[in-house]
Amino acid sequence: MRALPLKAQEQPQRGGGPEIEDGRGHGECHAPSLPAPPSEAPPAPPPLLDRRARHARFRYPPRVRALENRLTWSKSRGETFDTCHRKYWWTYYGAWGGWASDAPEEARQAYMLKNLHSRWTWVGDVVHRTIAAVFTRLRDRRPSGQLDLDPDAVVDPEAEVEEVTRLMRREFRGSKEGRYRADPKRITGLVEHEYATPVADAEWKEMNRRAVEGVRGFLASKTFAELSTSDPATWFPFEQLDSFDFEGTSVWAALDFGRRTPDGAEVYDWKTGEERAEENTLQLLCYAMFVESKTGIPAERVRGRLVYVNTGTVHEVVPTESSLAGARRRMRDSIADMRRRLEIGGPPEPSKLAFPMTDDLAKCETCPFRRLCAR
Numbered sequence: 001m002r003a004l005p006l007k008a009q010e011q012p013q014r015g016g017g018p019e020i021e022d023g024r025g026h027g028e029c030h031a032p033s034l035p036a037p038p039s040e041a042p043p044a045p046p047p048l049l050d051r052r053a054r055h056a057r058f059r060y061p062p063r064v065r066a067l068e069n070r071l072t073w074s075k076s077r078g079e080t081f082d083t084c085h086r087k088y089w090w091t092y093y094g095a096w097g098g099w100a101s102d103a104p105e106e107a108r109q110a111y112m113l114k115n116l117h118s119r120w121t122w123v124g125d126v127v128h129r130t131i132a133a134v135f136t137r138l139r140d141r142r143p144s145g146q147l148d149l150d151p152d153a154v155v156d157p158e159a160e161v162e163e164v165t166r167l168m169r170r171e172f173r174g175s176k177e178g179r180y181r182a183d184p185k186r187i188t189g190l191v192e193h194e195y196a197t198p199v200a201d202a203e204w205k206e207m208n209r210r211a212v213e214g215v216r217g218f219l220a221s222k223t224f225a226e227l228s229t230s231d232p233a234t235w236f237p238f239e240q241l242d243s244f245d246f247e248g249t250s251v252w253a254a255l256d257f258g259r260r261t262p263d264g265a266e267v268y269d270w271k272t273g274e275e276r277a278e279e280n281t282l283q284l285l286c287y288a289m290f291v292e293s294k295t296g297i298p299a300e301r302v303r304g305r306l307v308y309v310n311t312g313t314v315h316e317v318v319p320t321e322s323s324l325a326g327a328r329r330r331m332r333d334s335i336a337d338m339r340r341r342l343e344i345g346g347p348p349e350p351s352k353l354a355f356p357m358t359d360d361l362a363k364c365e366t367c368p369f370r371r372l373c374a375r
């Protein structure tokens with residue numbers, strides 16, 4: 001049992017249905033007023049459908065509603081918008097409803113493509129899932145208030161590392177065989193396989209090495225030693241999507257880890273890529289606002305930590321009145337830019353023409369939507 005100072009609402013799920021902002025590119029976004037994902041039992045298939053068709057119906061339940069252009073925000077959504085307006089449109093509008101059995105082919109394609117990982121984001125995703133699983137195990141084995149559990153008895157770093165390699169081998173094989181096309185949300189797919197991009201074996205091995213080193217480094221770190229021996233009663237829900245209201249717009253956030261401290265709170269963001277603290281500061285300030293909205297702890301007392309798991313570097317962000325004001329300004333501007341595009345392109349449905357393609361062809365080279373853009 002956990003004491004949950006934050007309201008656990010909506011868990012990102014790997015299943016068909018309205019998209020959820022995963023916050024790290026392996027995710028996405030939907031309006032909170034949308035109906036529940038089509039996780040309810042799908043209608044019975046017509047009697048003449050064969051097994052394969054019935055299976056397909058289960059994976060792709062019928063559409064539940066028409067496209068809506070209700071706007072929410074997250075840092076990753078803002079980044080997608082800034083990268084390419086058309087990419088933003090494919091991700092948040094063009095793919096909408098693409099999980100449904102009767103969706104137009106373009107929407108189904110966009111939905112499948114938006115769920116793909118690049119080999120780089122795949123490494124980050126594997127590391128995040130592994131760390132979340134470790135903390136979940138620690139939390140579940142140590143009910144709130146009991147601090148006498150030795151983390152070493154629950155977490156064997158070498159076993160975790162072996163599991164990372166097993167997982168990556170399994171997901172790599174599934175991706176190569178194209179299994180994700182039947183269930184893009186649940187089954188990991190890699191953009192390199194979808195586009196048959198040549199990648200040397202040595203590079204795939206390097207991806208595994210990075211993930212293994214990230215997990216091994218994190219489990220040996222001072223940060224893990226400190227957090228794993230702290231009281232789970234102080235931990236916030238981690239890797240759970242939730243939102244808060246920002247000037248009338250829902251903003252989505254999913255903490256990698258967070259906890260109450262005697263003088264406020266701490267939020268953590270695990271990083272597997274290059275050390276770019278400046279770029280990630282907005283995310284931590286956004287988390288501070290999120291924690292304030294859920295717990296009442298003032299955002300200025302929510303310290304952020306970017307933890308680069310491969311190098312061990314920890315970059316601390318201490319919110320100030322001025323940095324929070326700057327973050328709010330950036331969020332406000334980003335939301336206003338998105339809203340302006342929607343006004344140009346809608347209603348009833350936001351037209352892709354209002355979201356132009358980037359002129360920077362280098363961005364298209366690795367974009368999952370390049371087939372749909374004919375780039």
Ligand code: SF4
Pocket residue numbers: 084085086087088090357358363364367368369370371373375
């Ligand atoms: S292929 Fe290029 S133009 Fe099309 S969405 Fe991707 S980045 Fe934008």
